[in-house]
Amino acid sequence: MDYGLDTKSTRLKTFNTIFIITWLLIACFPFIWTFWGSFKVRADFFSRSDWWYAISAFNTLIETGGQFTTNAYTQAWTEGEFWKASKNTIIVTVFVVSISLFLGTLGAYALSRSTEKYAFWILMAALIFRAMPHITLVSGYLFPFFELQIWGILPTTIVVLVAINQPFTLWLLYSFFKTVPKELDESALIDGCSYFQAFRHIIMPVMWPGVITAGLFSLMLAYNDFTVTALLLNQENHTMVPKIQSYLGTNQHEGNLMWAVSAVVSATAPLFMLVMFFQRQVISGLTAGAVKG
Amino acid sequence: MPNKTFFWFFLPTGLAMILFIGLPIISTGIQSFYAQHDQVVKEVKKCDPFGCTVSIVVDNEETSKIREAKPLGKFNGFGTYTDRNHLAVDEIKKFWNETENFGAFVDQVTNLPFYKALIFTLTYCLFVTPNVLLLGFIIALSLNAVARKIRGPLIFGTILPMIVTPLVGSLVLFWMIDSQGIIGANIQNLMNDPYLSLKSSKTLTWITIIIYGIWHHSPFAFVVFYAALQTVPQEPIEAAIIDGASRFQRIKHIVLPHIYPVVTFVALISLMDNFRVFEPIIGFSAEGSAQSLSWLIYDNLVNEEVILFGSAAATSMMTIIGIAILLAPVLIRTWKEFKTAR
Numbered sequence: 001m002d003y004g005l006d007t008k009s010t011r012l013k014t015f016n017t018i019f020i021i022t023w024l025l026i027a028c029f030p031f032i033w034t035f036w037g038s039f040k041v042r043a044d045f046f047s048r049s050d051w052w053y054a055i056s057a058f059n060t061l062i063e064t065g066g067q068f069t070t071n072a073y074t075q076a077w078t079e080g081e082f083w084k085a086s087k088n089t090i091i092v093t094v095f096v097v098s099i100s101l102f103l104g105t106l107g108a109y110a111l112s113r114s115t116e117k118y119a120f121w122i123l124m125a126a127l128i129f130r131a132m133p134h135i136t137l138v139s140g141y142l143f144p145f146f147e148l149q150i151w152g153i154l155p156t157t158i159v160v161l162v163a164i165n166q167p168f169t170l171w172l173l174y175s176f177f178k179t180v181p182k183e184l185d186e187s188a189l190i191d192g193c194s195y196f197q198a199f200r201h202i203i204m205p206v207m208w209p210g211v212i213t214a215g216l217f218s219l220m221l222a223y224n225d226f227t228v229t230a231l232l233l234n235q236e237n238h239t240m241v242p243k244i245q246s247y248l249g250t251n252q253h254e255g256n257l258m259w260a261v262s263a264v265v266s267a268t269a270p271l272f273m274l275v276m277f278f279q280r281q282v283i284s285g286l287t288a289g290a291v292k293g
Numbered sequence: 294m295p296n297k298t299f300f301w302f303f304l305p306t307g308l309a310m311i312l313f314i315g316l317p318i319i320s321t322g323i324q325s326f327y328a329q330h331d332q333v334v335k336e337v338k339k340c341d342p343f344g345c346t347v348s349i350v351v352d353n354e355e356t357s358k359i360r361e362a363k364p365l366g367k368f369n370g371f372g373t374y375t376d377r378n379h380l381a382v383d384e385i386k387k388f389w390n391e392t393e394n395f396g397a398f399v400d401q402v403t404n405l406p407f408y409k410a411l412i413f414t415l416t417y418c419l420f421v422t423p424n425v426l427l428l429g430f431i432i433a434l435s436l437n438a439v440a441r442k443i444r445g446p447l448i449f450g451t452i453l454p455m456i457v458t459p460l461v462g463s464l465v466l467f468w469m470i471d472s473q474g475i476i477g478a479n480i481q482n483l484m485n486d487p488y489l490s491l492k493s494s495k496t497l498t499w500i501t502i503i504i505y506g507i508w509h510h511s512p513f514a515f516v517v518f519y520a521a522l523q524t525v526p527q528e529p530i531e532a533a534i535i536d537g538a539s540r541f542q543r544i545k546h547i548v549l550p551h552i553y554p555v556v557t558f559v560a561l562i563s564l565m566d567n568f569r570v571f572e573p574i575i576g577f578s579a580e581g582s583a584q585s586l587s588w589l590i591y592d593n594l595v596n597e598e599v600i601l602f603g604s605a606a607a608t609s610m611m612t613i614i615g616i617a618i619l620l621a622p623v624l625i626r627t628w629k630e631f632k633t634a635r
Contacts, residue, residue, distance in 0.1 A: 008438070012540075016435050023432055024450045026508065030465045031453060033475065037468070046471070051478040107306030113294040120631060122303070124624065129314045131616050133569035135587045136609035139594060140317025143324055143602050147364060163313030166306050195298045224458035226572055231594055241458055245575065248464075261468070264461050275456050279449055282456075283516050 031268070038265045039068040042258045073266065076247070076259035082266065084236075085243035088154065089223060089267075092239055095158045096222035097215050100165050104214060105207070107166070108173035109199055113182070123174065126167035134164060134227040141232065152234035160228055165221050169214050172285055176210030177203070213285035216278055223271060240267045318613065325606035328369035329599050332356050366603055373607040380611075381405045407608070410584045411615075416499065417585065418567045421506035425563050426556065428507060429514025434544070436515075437522050448519075455512035462509050463502075463576025467491075470501060495582040502583055505573050510566065514559045521552040561623055568616060586612045 008016075036054075037045035043059035053059060057067045064071065076082045111119050141160065145151040180203060188198040204211075223240075230242035238246065244267065247260040275282055294302075333355035339346050375382040381402075388401040402408050436447055454462060469476045472490035481489050491497055525548055533543050549556075571587035574580060580588070586608060593605035 016438055019431075019435050020439065020447065023435075024447065027454050027512070028450050030469055031457075033469060034465045046468070046473040047478070051473075051475045054475065103306040103309060107303045110294060110299045110302030114299050115294075116296070116299070119299075122307075124627065126310070128620065128624075129310060131565045131620055132314065132318070133571075133587050133609075133612055133616070135569070135571060135590045135594075136321060136612050137314060137317045139590050139602070139605040139609045140319075140321035140324070141313075142594060142600065143365070144320055159309070160313055163309040166310050167314075170306065195294065195302070199302075220456065224461075226458060226460045227591075231591075241460055244464070245460060248578075260464070264464060268457055268461060271456060272453070275452070276449055279445070279452075282452070283448070283520065 031272075034261060035265055038072055038258070038262045039070065041069060041071070045261065046257065072258035072262035076262045076266075080243075080247065080256075080259045080263070082240070082243060082259075082263050085238055085240045085263075086266070088233075088237055089239040091154060092158055092161065092229070093219055093222045096161045096165065097218045099158070099162045100169050100218040101211060101215055103162065104166060104169035104173050104218075105204070105211065106199075108170050108177055109203060111170065111174050112177035112180075113185070123171070126170050130167040130171070134225075137164065138227060138231050145232070151232065152237060154233070154237055157229060157232050157237075160232060161222050161225060164228065165218050168221075169218060172214050172217065173210055176207065176213070180206060209281065209284070212278070213281040216274075216281055217285055219274075220271070321606045321609045321613075323606075324365065324602045325373060325610050326368060326370060326603075327366040328373055328603040329366045329601060330356065330359050330363070331367075333359065369603060373603045374611075377405065378604060379407050379607050381407065406584070406589065407611075410586050410589050413499070413583050414568060414570060414585045414587075414615075417503060417506060417570050418564060420503045421510060421567050422560060422563050424507045425510040425514050426560060428511040429559070430518050432511065432515045433518035433522055436519060448516075451515055452512040454508050455510070455516075459509060459572035460576050463505050463573040466501075466505055466508070467577045491577070491579075498577070498579045498582045502570075502573050502577060502579060505577070506567060506570065509573075510563050514563065517555055517559050518552065521555040522548070525551050561620075564619055565616070568612075568619060586615070 040054060040057055040060045041063050043063070044053045044057055047053040047059075060067065060069055063069075111122060137160075142151070145156060150156045184206075185195075185198040185202055188202045189195070193201070225239075226241045226245070229239045230245065233239065233242065235246075240263070244260050244263045247256050247263060333352045334349050335352045335355070336347050337350050339348060374380055377384055384405060385402060388398050392398040392401060403412055432451060436444060436451070439447065457465070468474050470491055471477050472481060477490065481487055491501055529547050530543055533547060538546070569587050570585045571591060574583055574585060574588045577583075580592075584592075590605045590608045590612070593601040593608070
C-alpha cells in the first residue's frame with residue numbers, strides 16, 4: 001500500500017521494522033544455528049556444561065585441533081551411508097516430478113476444457129483426496145503391498161507419491177489452464193488438429209510457468225516426504241528424511257546425533273537454493289488456487 | 294470437450310488416484326474389521342522324577358500356519374473399534390458407573406489412548422489455526438509496508454520454515470530447546486532450575502509443539518495473504534483516508550472484507566494439515582506426553598512383533614470420519630452454490 005495519501009508516522013515505521021527483524025530472526029535463526037553447529041563436535045553443539053562452547057568451540061579445539069570440523073559430514077556420508085540415501089532421494093524425486101507432471105497436465109487440461117457436470121465433481125473428489133492424512137493411506141497400502149511382495153522397493157514408493165500428489169497438482173494446473181484462453185485451442189481444432197495435437201503444440205508452449213510451479217511442488221513433496229518413504233521403503237532403499245530419523249534412533253554411537261545434524265544441513269541446503277532460485281514460482285503456485293477463488 | 298476425449302485425457306491421473314487413494318481407503322475399511330490372530334497355544338506335559346507338570350506354551354508352527362492361511366487375520370466385526378485402544382465403550386461405561394463426579398470421569402476417559410490422542414489433535418488444531426491466520430496476516434501487512442526493493446530477500450527469509458519438511462523443522466528447533474541446546478540451557482539458567490526440560494512437563498511439551506506448528510504454518514498464510522493484499526483496490530482506501538478513517542478502521546472495513554474468501558481458504562487448508570500432525574511428535578521425541586491420531590496409526594504400523602493392521606485401520610477410519618466432519622461445511626456450501634448456479 002504505497003501511495004501518497006497514506007503517510008506513516010515514524011513511530012509506526014520503527015515499530016514495523018522491529019517487528020520484521022524479530023520475525024526474521026525467529027524464522028531463520030534456527031537454520032543458521034544448525035548450520036553453524038554442524039561444524040562442531042557433539043560436546044560443543046549439545047553442551048552439558050555451557051552452551052557458549054558452541055560458539056567458542058572449546059571441545060572442537062581439543063578433539064580436532066581446529067575451530068571447525070567436517071568430521072560429522074564425512075562420517076555421515078560414508079559410514080552413515082547418507083550418499084545412498086541421497087541417491088535414492090534423487091531417483092525418487094526425478095521420477096515423481098516427471099510422472100506427476102505428465103499425468104497432471106493431461107488431466108488438468110481435460111478438466112479445464114470440459115463443460116460437463118462431472119468435471120466439477122472430479123475436482124471436489126480431488127479436494128477430499130487432498131485432505132486425507134497420508135498415514136491413513138499408508139495403513140491401507142501396507143497389507144496389500146506385503147501380499148503382492150512389492151513392499152520396500154523404490155518403484156512402488158514412486159507410484160504412491162505420484163498418486164498422493166495428483167489432487168494438488170490437478171488443482172494447481174487446472175487454475176493455470178483456466179487462464180489460457182479457450183479460443184487458442186479452438187482455432188487449432190478448426191484448423192484440423194486433434195485435441196492431443198492442440199494440447200501438445202498450442203497449449204503446452206504457453207504453459208511453462210504453470211508447469212514449473214507444479215513441478216516445484218511435486219519436487220518438494222517427494223523430497224520432503226517422511227510418512228510414505230519411512231513406512232514403504234526397506235532400510236536399504238531409505239531416502240534422506242527417514243535416514244535422518246534412523247540416525248536419531250540409534251543412540252549407542254557417540255557420533256550419531258552429529259550425523260543427524262550434518263545430514264539435516266546437507267538435505268536442507270539444496271532445497272533452500274532451489275527455492276531462492278524459483279521463489280517467484282513458489283509464491284505464484286501457493287496463491288494460484290487462492291486468489292482466483 | 295467430447296466425453297470420449299475427456300476420458301482418454303483423464304484416464305492416467307484418474308487411474309492413479311483410484312488405485313492409490315480410493316482403493317487404499319476401501320482396503321483400510323476392510324482391514325479395520327479384522328484383527329491379528331491369537332497365538333495358538335498347546336499343552337505340554339513334562340515329566341521328571343518328581344512328577345508331571347502341564348504347562349502351556351505357544352505353538353509357533355501352528356500360529357504361523359494360521360497366519361499364512363489367513364494373512365488378513367480373524368474377522369472381528371466392530372470389535373477393534375470398541376476395544377480399549379479405540380472407542381473403549383466398556384471402559385467408559387465402567388468409569389461412568391464407578392466415578393463419583395464428572396471431573397473424575399473426564400480424567401479417566403482422557404487417559405484412554407484414543408481420547409488422549411483425539412484431545413491433543415483437536416487442541417493442536419484449535420490453537421495453531423487461528424494463530425497462523427493472525428500471525429500470517431500481520432507479517433503480510435508488515436512486509437507490504439516496506440520498500441519494494443528489499444522485499445525479495447525478506448520474503449525468502451519468511452518462507453524458510455515452511456519449505457523444510459516438518460521432521461527437519463522440528464528437529465532444528467528441538468536441538469535448540471533441548472536442555473543441552475542454546476535456548477534450553479539459557480532458560481535453565483534464567484529460571485535457576487537445572488532440571489527444567491522439555492520432557493519433564495506435559496504442558497511444556499504441548500506448548501512447544503503448538504509454537505512449532507505456528508512457526509511452520511504461518512509462512513503459508515503469509516504468502517497467500519500477501520498476494521491477496523496486492524489485489525486490494527486503492528480508490529476505496531484513498532477515499533477512507535480522506536474521510537479520516539484510522540489505519541485500523543481501514544483494515545477492518547476495507548482490506549479484510551476484500552480478502553475474506555482467501556481467509557476461509559487458508560483456514561481450511563491449515564485445518565486439514567494440522568489435523569494430520571505427526572512428524573513434530575517424532576522430531577521433538579514427545580511420544581511420552583503428546584500423541585496424535587496420526588501418531589497412533591504410525592505406532593501401530595511400526596510395532597515390532599506383529600504389525601497391528603486392524604488397529605491402525607480402525608484409527609485410520611475414525612480419522613477419515615474426523616476429516617469428513619471438518620470438511621462437511623465447506624462441501625455443503627460448495628454443493629449449494631453449484632445447485633444455485635445451475
